[in-house]
Amino acid sequence: MTTQVIILNGGSSAGKSGIVRCLQDVLPAPWLAFGIDSLVDALPAKLRGTDGGIEFAADGAVQVGTDFRALEAAWMEGVAATARAGARVVVDDVFLGGAASQQRWQKALDGLDVLWVGVRCAPEVAAAREIARGDRAQGMASGQADVVHEGVSYDLEVDTTHTESLVCARAIAARVR
Amino acid sequence: MTTQVIILNGGSSAGKSGIVRCLQDVLPAPWLAFGIDSLVDALPAKLRGTDGGIEFAADGAVQVGTDFRALEAAWMEGVAATARAGARVVVDDVFLGGAASQQRWQKALDGLDVLWVGVRCAPEVAAAREIARGDRAQGMASGQADVVHEGVSYDLEVDTTHTESLVCARAIAARVR
Amino acid sequence: MTTQVIILNGGSSAGKSGIVRCLQDVLPAPWLAFGIDSLVDALPAKLRGTDGGIEFAADGAVQVGTDFRALEAAWMEGVAATARAGARVVVDDVFLGGAASQQRWQKALDGLDVLWVGVRCAPEVAAAREIARGDRAQGMASGQADVVHEGVSYDLEVDTTHTESLVCARAIAARVR
Amino acid sequence: MTTQVIILNGGSSAGKSGIVRCLQDVLPAPWLAFGIDSLVDALPAKLRGTDGGIEFAADGAVQVGTDFRALEAAWMEGVAATARAGARVVVDDVFLGGAASQQRWQKALDGLDVLWVGVRCAPEVAAAREIARGDRAQGMASGQADVVHEGVSYDLEVDTTHTESLVCARAIAARVR
Numbered sequence: 238m239t240t241q242v243i244i245l246n247g248g249s250s251a252g253k254s255g256i257v258r259c260l261q262d263v264l265p266a267p268w269l270a271f272g273i274d275s276l277v278d279a280l281p282a283k284l285r286g287t288d289g290g291i292e293f294a295a296d297g298a299v300q301v302g303t304d305f306r307a308l309e310a311a312w313m314e315g316v317a318a319t320a321r322a323g324a325r326v327v328v329d330d331v332f333l334g335g336a337a338s339q340q341r342w343q344k345a346l347d348g349l350d351v352l353w354v355g356v357r358c359a360p361e362v363a364a365a366r367e368i369a370r371g372d373r374a375q376g377m378a379s380g381q382a383d384v385v386h387e388g389v390s391y392d393l394e395v396d397t398t399h400t401e402s403l404v405c406a407r408a409i410a411a412r413v414r
Numbered sequence: 415m416t417t418q419v420i421i422l423n424g425g426s427s428a429g430k431s432g433i434v435r436c437l438q439d440v441l442p443a444p445w446l447a448f449g450i451d452s453l454v455d456a457l458p459a460k461l462r463g464t465d466g467g468i469e470f471a472a473d474g475a476v477q478v479g480t481d482f483r484a485l486e487a488a489w490m491e492g493v494a495a496t497a498r499a500g501a502r503v504v505v506d507d508v509f510l511g512g513a514a515s516q517q518r519w520q521k522a523l524d525g526l527d528v529l530w531v532g533v534r535c536a537p538e539v540a541a542a543r544e545i546a547r548g549d550r551a552q553g554m555a556s557g558q559a560d561v562v563h564e565g566v567s568y569d570l571e572v573d574t575t576h577t578e579s580l581v582c583a584r585a586i587a588a589r590v591r
Numbered sequence: 592m593t594t595q596v597i598i599l600n601g602g603s604s605a606g607k608s609g610i611v612r613c614l615q616d617v618l619p620a621p622w623l624a625f626g627i628d629s630l631v632d633a634l635p636a637k638l639r640g641t642d643g644g645i646e647f648a649a650d651g652a653v654q655v656g657t658d659f660r661a662l663e664a665a666w667m668e669g670v671a672a673t674a675r676a677g678a679r680v681v682v683d684d685v686f687l688g689g690a691a692s693q694q695r696w697q698k699a700l701d702g703l704d705v706l707w708v709g710v711r712c713a714p715e716v717a718a719a720r721e722i723a724r725g726d727r728a729q730g731m732a733s734g735q736a737d738v739v740h741e742g743v744s745y746d747l748e749v750d751t752t753h754t755e756s757l758v759c760a761r762a763i764a765a766r767v768r
Numbered sequence: 769m770t771t772q773v774i775i776l777n778g779g780s781s782a783g784k785s786g787i788v789r790c791l792q793d794v795l796p797a798p799w800l801a802f803g804i805d806s807l808v809d810a811l812p813a814k815l816r817g818t819d820g821g822i823e824f825a826a827d828g829a830v831q832v833g834t835d836f837r838a839l840e841a842a843w844m845e846g847v848a849a850t851a852r853a854g855a856r857v858v859v860d861d862v863f864l865g866g867a868a869s870q871q872r873w874q875k876a877l878d879g880l881d882v883l884w885v886g887v888r889c890a891p892e893v894a895a896a897r898e899i900a901r902g903d904r905a906q907g908m909a910s911g912q913a914d915v916v917h918e919g920v921s922y923d924l925e926v927d928t929t930h931t932e933s934l935v936c937a938r939a940i941a942a943r944v945r
Contacts, residue, residue, distance in 0.1 A: 259896075261457075261459065262458065267457070267467075268458060269453075269456045270457075270458075275455070275456070279446045279447050279452070280446065281444050281447075283438070283444075284444050286649075307500065308501050310499065311446075311499035314496060314499035315493060315501075316492060317495070318491050318494070318496075320488075322488035322491035322492070323487075324492075365790075368789065368790050368934055369787070369932070369933035369934060370786065401897070402897070402900035429723075433723070435723055435724070435725035542613075542757035543756070545757055546609030546755070578723070579720070579723035612813065615812035621835050623842075625810055629810070633800045633801050634798070635792035635801075636793065637792070661854065661855070662855050664853065664854075665850045665851075665853035666850055668849050668852070668853035669850030672846045672848070673842045674842075675845070676842035676845035677838065677841075678842030
């Protein structure tokens with residue numbers, strides 16, 4: 238079997254995007270990178286900040302509505318189809334629903350060989366990095382740090398608290414078949 | 415029938431992205447927006463500027479290789495699957511291969527109700543806008559302005575030379591079922 | 592006399608940034624470009640959205656406070672000093688205070704040879720471009736279109752409603768000594 | 769005496785920008801942030817990649833020419849004038865010329881109370897972060913890591929190799945009067 242999809246799950250500012258870019262660098266084959274940020278970028282502007290769409294509160298809380306969920310479900314099918322058509326795909330996501338989020342991906346990715354990766358970061362360190370990046374509402378990192386992992390099963394977990402993205406990426410790449 | 419996919423084709427700096435954002439604003443249902451730029455963003459950095467990937471020359475010429483073509487084909491399948499799963503999708507692309515590019519999309523989108531839109535802009539106006547945006551190699555706009563439309567069939571064409579993106583978007587929206 | 596500073600004033604989405612990039616392209620000497628956006632980028636994140644700083648309301652209204660005004664005044668002195676030290680500088684600004692804003696610049700730029708340029712755009716066209724760019728609160732363009740020009744004196748005015756940025760830039764460049 | 773300017777010097781990907789954003793967060797007064805990146809953004813596009821301007825080679829080497837040096841000198845005067853006019857300013861720079869770069873700043877900042885800060889990062893860690901950020905030519909981080917500190921005098925040095933930006937920022941803030 239060949240790994241077809243890598244799913245990285247972790248809270249905001251845990252370091253997922255950096256790991257994705259390092260994975261694309263260290264993996265010998267070309268991998269496409271998609272993620273929750275690319276989905277949000279694909280939304281109509283009017284769905285940001287509305288009931289049915291996705292809202293980012295000033296305290297870092299994130300609320301998603303029914304329109305968002307419907308588009309997200311279709312997008313997951315698209316990611317799965319991209320992998321089935323032969324492109325290797327790495328996805329970074331924030332499982333706001335924990336185990337329920339993973340089940341949505343499992344349903345979409347049915348039949349594909351998936352590597353599930355948890356990206357951990359100590360909440361206080363993620364919060365510090367949130368300040369350093371300066372483009373996220375303060376509170377999102379610490380609010381998501383633990384809850385996104387509740388009930389989720391992984392093939393491996395990495396922790397960016399004291400480990401560089403590149404080192405985490407190499408550990409993940411070692412598990413890619 | 416309900417329009418499931420809108421494909422906008424036009425050269426660099428013809429104004430496709432602006433039309434996409436206006437379409438997402440004027441269309442009552444939420445539409446996801448994907449495009450050649452989002453595909454390029456999803457590529458490994460090491461595929462930009464290499465033989466197999468995608469190269470942007472200083473004179474604005476764009477060359478794509480076999481790795482890029484393979485990933486692009488899989489991505490097209492993903493866009494199609496997203497639409498089949500119920501999300502309405504607007505795509506902006508640059509048909510560097512003209513009719514051959516359209517055929518690749520037609521194959522991927524088989525069975526879907528697609529609205530094909532040509533986005534024209536006078537080469538000298540596109541070249542002027544290329545200078546105004548400042549983030550593209552000079553020469554790309556004029557080099558692509560005509561060649562991307564060769565042999566391509568459309569349901570409608572819009573021309574941004576003297577018409578605002580929002581007005582073009584309304585003309586397109588009027589054709590969406 | 593040699594033109595040392597060009598000040599462009601106009602409402603949001605009137606097309607100032609595009610004109611600036613075209614000016615930097617068509618003017619034979621190298622000109623540095625600064626503007627209200629670069630000042631806002633230089634602010635602490637915590638000054639955005641607070642009483643003393645700068646607030647962007649959902650309806651496009653912009654409010655600035657005393658901390659912002661103090662930093663802005665110092666920044667204007669910096670722009671003037673850059674020009675006095677020999678760099679030619681083009682600045683784009685939004686004169687929220689109309690004539691009072693111009694007086695602040697006149698005080699800072701005292702003794703320098705300044706070309707004052709009004710950048711006009713029909714409010715409904717600016718509002719349409721605001722939708723097309725997708726990164727500004729809707730209402731800012733139309734709300735600022737006229738008020739920023741009240742009581743302001745110009746050496747020349749350009750209008751982007753039906754004229755490309757590059758053509759406007761050439762008209763301005765023709766007045767640069 | 770009150771600290772009027774903080775100068776951070778370090779190689780590419782050493783973590784300067786993150787420290788700047790943290791400093792703006794932890795310092796009680798509002799500080800403006802300028803830096804070599806904001807100067808490069810202010811340049812005409814045509815000065816990037818040319819003899820007289822600034823060139824970024826594929827191997828990460830950076831070359832600057834006489835036009836760039838002249839504009840940079842004027843910009844330094846502007847930063848100094850901004851501070852003299854009462855705004856507190858934090859600057860991040862890359863002293864490609866080592867001690868000579870510091871002397872240029874010392875000349876411009878004459879009479880101001882300046883806190884000089886060296887930002888160190890182990891070359892191999894900076895190189896890893898360069899891959900993780902994905903927007904810099906590989907080789908720039910390791911090439912600049914040591915050379916930018918040669919002959920430079922600091923009030924304090926921080927090292928991001930094993931220390932978060934926020935912790936470094938707090939150490940710097942403790943030295944601000």
